[in-house]
Amino acid sequence: MTVDKRRPGRRPGSADTRGEILAAARKVFGEKGFDKATVRGIAREANVDPALVHHYFETKEGMFAAAMRLPFSPENIVKTLVEGPREEVGERLVRMILQVTASPETREPLLALIRSAMTNEQAVTMVREFFTNALLFQVADRMQVPHLRIEAAFAQMFGIVMARYVIRLEPLASAGHDELVEVLAPTIQRYFTG
Amino acid sequence: MTVDKRRPGRRPGSADTRGEILAAARKVFGEKGFDKATVRGIAREANVDPALVHHYFETKEGMFAAAMRLPFSPENIVKTLVEGPREEVGERLVRMILQVTASPETREPLLALIRSAMTNEQAVTMVREFFTNALLFQVADRMQVPHLRIEAAFAQMFGIVMARYVIRLEPLASAGHDELVEVLAPTIQRYFTG
Known part of the structure; x- marks a missing residue:
């Protein structure tokens, strides 16, 4: 046997x-x-x-x-931000977020995660810890940016994604990437190096 | 009779x-x-x-x-922003949003409205039209600020409220008003006058 x-x-x-x-x-x-x-x-x-x-x-x-079917790997995001020229990190971050959220297939899993965090206390903890420890503090510590300023940059881009794709404010929802980079990149750049 | x-x-x-x-x-x-x-x-x-x-x-x-039990009247917000010194509008806006969202009693109805917009298509339309026509375009047109820049400012502060009170990112969630004004007011000021 x-x-x-x-x-x-x-x-x-x-x-x-x-x-x-x-x-x-x-x-x-x-x-x-x-x-x-x-x-x-x-x-x-x-x-x-x-x-x-x-x-x-x-x-x-x-x-x-x-x-979570997210359209990015945290390691790649951190790498992209940390490795390019520091004086262009604002434009690099804005373009990356706009590209990652441009198509519904890549955007929807991210929005689903955010929706769950809006309405569910367990999901909040998971989302907070992931964003903080896999993304924000990784970038902040490797680029020596204060945590509060990284979070201000996160809030700016989080708000843009929400206003553009959930609330769908115009003209923001229809604005092109170049136009948005012009408005937003100096804000992000200042949080990183300002 | x-x-x-x-x-x-x-x-x-x-x-x-x-x-x-x-x-x-x-x-x-x-x-x-x-x-x-x-x-x-x-x-x-x-x-x-x-x-x-x-x-x-x-x-x-x-x-x-x-x-909607909102903790502010749109007319008062518009008035506060439009009537003060233009070179201090960034600080004025940041302090106003921080004060309006500081206590749970005033913050919760606003978050409830945003939650409903995250999950309900009818609520999205209502929220979008209200923010656009009662607030953002009123301020933009009276202060001669391009609509896209007003919406970038809205996105920054919307993201701050979400990151501070829903996702509860630290150190953002515990930061004091003065500290946040120092980080955020230059961003808002630039959108208005930059």
Whole structure:
């Protein structure tokens, strides 16, 4: 008689394993927030080996972005902002946010996350911790910008996305990227270097 | 026999008339949006004479603010911004928004209105038309500021209120008014006069 030595319930990678890990990640991030969620805890919830989670997702940040279907990886955003010329970071940030939110396919998951944070206390914690620790403080600390100023820049661009795509204020909703860069980039630049 | 000459259903002002007008206003603003709602239509919905509506609420803007329990009258906001020194409008606007949103009693009705706009298409129209026509364009046209720049200023302060009171980012959520004025007033000032 052959003994199956796999631990019961622990399954190897299958066609759907990645999807099951992401479903488990959504549940664990929602319950624990971003900071307290662990790769180990998500693996347990998905009933797979932690090594398999690491195989699919290199970082907790990347797993969060994939689980929420966000149209960007936090690491790429941080890299784009930190690595270019400091005196052009305002324009770089404004163009990046405008591009990431330009099409409904990439914009809707981001808006869904924000909507959930508007109405659900668990989602607020998750969103706050993710934005703070995976994005804002990463950029602030690597570029030596005070946290309050990074958050003012975040608020400016968050407000623009809301006013443009949710409230749909005109002429803002129809304005082109160049026109918006002209108005907004000096604000962001001042928060970073002003 | 005495004949009651009042038209059936048309009631004179009573203790509860003001509340009934506001309930009717919420219904009509929600259904028609801010622009298409009329004092006459709200009076019909409340089953009172339009003169009575005018007696309680001088303007449609004031009725909207009262119906949504907003902690400000649009006319007062416009007046405060337009009438003070132009070179201090940035600080004036930032302090006003911080004061209006400082206590939960005044902040919650505003957040409720924004939450409804995040999730409900009828509410979006109402909110967009109200902000545009009762506030933003009033200020922009009287101060000769391009509409896009007024909306950038709106987006900055809208984002601050959301980041401070909904997402509760730190250190933004705990920052004092003076500290926030120092960071934000130059941004708003530049949109108005820059």
